[in-house]
Amino acid sequence: MRQTILAVLSLSTLAVLLTGCGGDMVLLNSKGPVAAGQSDLMMKAIGLMLLVVIPSIIMALWFGWKYRASNKDADYEPTWTHSTTIEVVVWGVPVIIIGILAWLTWWGSHKYDPYRPIDSDKAPVNVQVVAEAYKWIFIYPNEQIATVNEMRFPEKTPVSLRLTSNFTMNSFFIPQLAGQIYAMAGMQTHLNIMADSTGEFRGFSSNYSGYGFSQMRFKAYSMTEADYQAWVAAVKANEGTKVNPAAIQKGLLDQTEFASLRDGHRAKVQIEHIVARAVTPEEKAEAAKIAAEGTYPTKPHPVTYYSSVEPKLFESVINRYMSNYHGADDHATDTHANVEHAKASAEE
Missing domain, CATH: 1.10.287 (Helix Hairpins)
Structure with a gap:
């Protein structure tokens, strides 16, 4: 006992x-x-x-x-067998x-289907979310601005999220606002959230995705409608640091800038292992090339604001992985067939 x-x-x-x-x-x-x-x-x-x-x-x-x-x-009942x-x-x-x-x-x-819109008399704020290595990118298509590792929205207003990934699968999670939803390359998922009041909420990836996974953290801020509109105006005017002095303000988020957000392709320990195993000149050259690409981050990417966004940037991230399914191969086949038909006609 x-x-x-x-x-x-x-x-x-x-x-x-x-x-x-x-x-x-x-x-x-x-x-x-x-x-x-x-x-x-x-x-x-x-x-x-x-x-x-x-x-x-x-x-x-x-x-x-x-x-x-x-x-x-x-009681001792050794012959007991059944009780209805x-x-x-x-x-x-x-x-x-x-x-x-x-x-x-x-x-x-x-x-509580994540795809189900939240009932409200207010129009939702649309946000496109891209899981990048190793950070979160938020694109506001209506406001034509973007942020890295920070999301802001007005209180008591539905927020409609569309999510995808530009590398491996990740899981978008703001525990105090909604359940997790996966973000996958070449696919689009949806999540609807709303905050009852103003406040700061912790967001992160809840799906392990590599050495830099622990750095995929961001802050979500619920604000008054007036404060939210003032923040949007500040970012569009390249003055986002007036709202968040710790942030970095930049201009256009286009394909070139988007590509520059990708961190190194390997962890430091992986690069050291590759360099140590390189013996031949070819292997050493390849190891040097890999080392020059940089390593995964050891701390979260700083909050960054973009005053404008290239149109359909979010859709281009999805199409990058789904081109073969969108008829690219068929189009190439048709083009090849037309060329061959033209050659045959010319020979005749």
């Missing part, structure tokens, strides 16, 4: 430490209708499951105490709980 008590106390202490007692339990500290609904759904599911877990733990402790070797008053009451409880209660969880899952999947 003593060992059981110690085990229970140890698990309780561990649970308190894992939940960050006294800290900010960000997943349960929702600041928007989507995250609040998801948190409520999660707590309902946990509560339903505890209807089985808690009685099971209590009965396990109680049975161990009642039928201990020193208790001579406990127990069968109904151990099968009926879980079936009912699973049925309720199934309904909650179906309802929640539709209610």
Whole structure:
């Protein structure tokens, strides 16, 4: 019994430490209708499951105490084989709980579908998100501005996000506003969020994507409508640093500038390994070329503002990976066939 008590106390202490007692339990500290609904759904599911877990733990402790070797008053029934009451409880209660969880899952999947627009009398702010190595790029197509590692939007206003990736798969996550959504090369996903009040929210990638993964962090700011419009105007006027002095203000975000945002292709330890293994002149030349490309970052990319954006830059990132599926191969085949047909006609 003593060992059981110690085990229970140890698990309780561990649970308190894992939940960050006294800290900010960000997943349960929702600041928007989507995250609040998801948190409520999660707590309902946990509560339903505890209807089985808690009685099971209590009965396990109680049975161990009642039928201990020193208790001579406990009933001893070696021929006992069946109890209809127990069968109904151990099968009926879980079936009912699973049925309720199934309904909650179906309802929640539709209610909090990331593609579903948020009901509001305000028009949504459209933001295009690109996962780059290793940073987040936010393009505002209506305002014709862009940012790196920072997103701003007005409070109590829906924000419609369209996401893609310019390298490997990543997961976009602002825990206090909504669940995570994947960003994948050549594809487009959607996420709708809204903040109930002004504030600063932590965003990051929750999907490991390489050595620089830990640097894929950004800040999301919910602002008043007036402050948001003032920020947009400042960025468009190349004066974004008046709002955020730590940021870097630049001009046009075009294909050339976009390409320059890509960090090195390998981690420092990888480059050192390649250089150390290079023996032949060819290998050494290739190693030097790789070393010149630079390494992955060891700290997040500084917040950067762009006063204008090349039209359809977001779409070009998607098409870069999907050109073959958009008819590029068929177009090349048709062109080749037309050339061959023209040659044949000329020979005739």
